[in-house]
Every structure is written in C-alpha cells, then in structure tokens.
Amino acid sequence: MRFTRLAALTASALTLALLTTGCGGTDDEPSGEAAAPAAGGPKVVASTSWVGSLAKAAGVTDITVVAPANVQHPPDYDPKPSDLAAVAGADYVLFAEFDGFAAKLKDAAGGKGQLVPVELENTPAKIRSEVTRLGGLFGTADKAAAWLTTFDREYANFSSGLKDVAPIPPKTAVSHLFMAYWAEIVGFQVVGTYGPQPVSAGQLAELTAKKPAVVLANAHLPGANPEIPGAKRVDIVNYPGADLDLLAVFRTNAERLGAVLAS
Structure with a gap:
C-alpha cells in the first residue's frame, strides 16, 4: 500500500512536469x-x-x-x-x-x-x-x-506524499549544510552535516561512524560530497533550469527522495 502511494506521488509529479511550463x-x-x-x-x-x-x-x-x-x-x-x-x-x-x-x-x-x-x-x-x-x-x-x-x-502534496511512505523510525541522513532543510520534506533524521569547506579525513570518519542511510548531496558541488559506505546518495538541486520554474526544483527533489524511499 505504501509503495502504491509512492507510485501515485511519482506519477503525479511527472504529470505536473508535463502540464506546467x-x-x-x-x-x-x-x-x-x-x-x-x-x-x-x-x-x-x-x-x-x-x-x-x-x-x-x-x-x-x-x-x-x-x-x-x-x-x-x-x-x-x-x-x-x-x-x-x-x-x-x-x-x-x-x-x-x-x-x-x-x-x-x-x-x-x-x-x-x-x-x-x-x-x-x-x-x-x-x-x-x-x-x-x-x-x-x-x-x-x-x-x-x-x-x-x-x-x-504543491509543497503540501509533496511533503505529505513523501512522509506517507517514509519508514518508521525515519531514515538517518548526513547532509551538505546547504541542503539539510530538504530532510524536513521527507522526514529524514539528520545526524550530521558537512561543508561548505571540503570534508577532512577526520570529519569523514565521524560521518561514517554515524552509519547514515542517506547522504543528501549538493548537486551543484559534486566534488564536495563524501562517499559513505552503505549510504545512498541523493543529489539535491537548488537552482532551477532556464525556465526559472522554482516548483520544478521541488518536483525534481521529491522524485529523487521518493526513489530512495522506494528502495
């Protein structure tokens, strides 16, 4: 039932993407x-x-x-x-x-x-x-x-739809400092942050020790995100495309976060 809800959310997001500019x-x-x-x-x-x-x-x-x-x-x-x-x-x-x-x-x-x-x-x-x-x-x-x-x-739909299929207890996540607020949409528990400075060896060890399920990565700074064994990386965007559609940013991130929940 939970995966049916997620499929409906993803389909809705794709439909919105086609219907909007x-x-x-x-x-x-x-x-x-x-x-x-x-x-x-x-x-x-x-x-x-x-x-x-x-x-x-x-x-x-x-x-x-x-x-x-x-x-x-x-x-x-x-x-x-x-x-x-x-x-x-x-x-x-x-x-x-x-x-x-x-x-x-x-x-x-x-x-x-x-x-x-x-x-x-x-x-x-x-x-x-x-x-x-x-x-x-x-x-x-x-x-x-x-x-x-x-x-x-639309934000209420994205947030409630993702939280409906989120596991209980929530997945743990480490996040780039500028992307941590996206965890609220899906209900992830942020156990550590990194950036904007490069991740040091010591910081990487600390983040890895927390055993997060997810890394909320900054898609605009691909080289600044750590690879943590066992954690699924989600590339989160903040900048819209040339159409300047801010809602498209939320659609894109909702789909990417939903895919992690589905897995």
Whole structure:
C-alpha cells in the first residue's frame, strides 16, 4: 500500500512536469536566460536562475539571468562584459550576497538600476517572505500571492506524499549544510552535516561512524560530497533550469527522495 502511494506521488509529479511550463531543475538544462517580456513591466536582471525564479514567482516576466542555467555552480560564474550589458538598462538588479560576481553586477548597474539583495533558501517560510517582498517592490503583489497559493498547495502534496511512505523510525541522513532543510520534506533524521569547506579525513570518519542511510548531496558541488559506505546518495538541486520554474526544483527533489524511499 505504501509503495502504491509512492507510485501515485511519482506519477503525479511527472504529470505536473508535463502540464506546467518546463520541467527543469536538473543540471542538464539547456541555456536560455530570459523570459518573454511584458509591456510596461519592470526590467529585471538576476544574477542566477535561483534569483530569477523568485522574480518570476513574484510576477515579473521581463527577466534576464547573468549566469547561464546550465553552469554547475552559478555563484562561481565569471561574467563577460556582454553578460553585463543588460544590467545598464535594468530597473532592478537582483543578486545573492554569496554570488562571487555580485560586485561586478553592482559596478555595471552604475547607480541606474535599483540593487536588490535576495535571500536564497528553498524553505516555504523564506520563499513566502521573499516572493511577497519582491511582489510589493515590483507592484505585482496580486501575481505573487496567486503563485504562493499554488506553491503552498504543491509543497503540501509533496511533503505529505513523501512522509506517507517514509519508514518508521525515519531514515538517518548526513547532509551538505546547504541542503539539510530538504530532510524536513521527507522526514529524514539528520545526524550530521558537512561543508561548505571540503570534508577532512577526520570529519569523514565521524560521518561514517554515524552509519547514515542517506547522504543528501549538493548537486551543484559534486566534488564536495563524501562517499559513505552503505549510504545512498541523493543529489539535491537548488537552482532551477532556464525556465526559472522554482516548483520544478521541488518536483525534481521529491522524485529523487521518493526513489530512495522506494528502495
């Protein structure tokens, strides 16, 4: 019965992926950094697809993303002068403080576009606060509220569906520090974290001694995740694809976490 529930969840996720715009969220997304502009709307330049996805969720349609969506670790992208050309004509320039090229964005803005730092964390509370804030800033509060209604409904479905098939007691997991909150969706018990610094030999020994069932790995930093004998690795994504569909990130991770539960 539990596996039937998991199969239904996976099928539902796949159906949503087909019915909604794009099914991104994986590292092999084709590049393409701009959504179709709407007449009269603000022009937004976003540092990465994650930042851009929040602008799109808030109701903006004219979005240019600096770091291509298919870059492995977007914050490390080194933009060319041509990448920064759009910044000069932007109404708003959105970036995360940990983006390595944030200073270049600020310089390129030249005081014309409004600089807007964005807090990135794929938790419901943070997504709600940032989308609501951006919707108010852009004058698109109604569109932001409508998107959040859809997000709340789909997140509840993902979370309850995964927890319904989760074993009791819960699986134990070690996680990259930036991915640990994904354990809440499925109900994993996080017994240790690692990163953002490289894992030392001593830390690896400590994590291995905890005998976790799962490693929640950072898919955007493939070389930073430890291999622990007996633990199943789940590559978790935070950055959406070129379609800037933040919900696709949740669909992708729900499917990957569901596959671990099924095994």
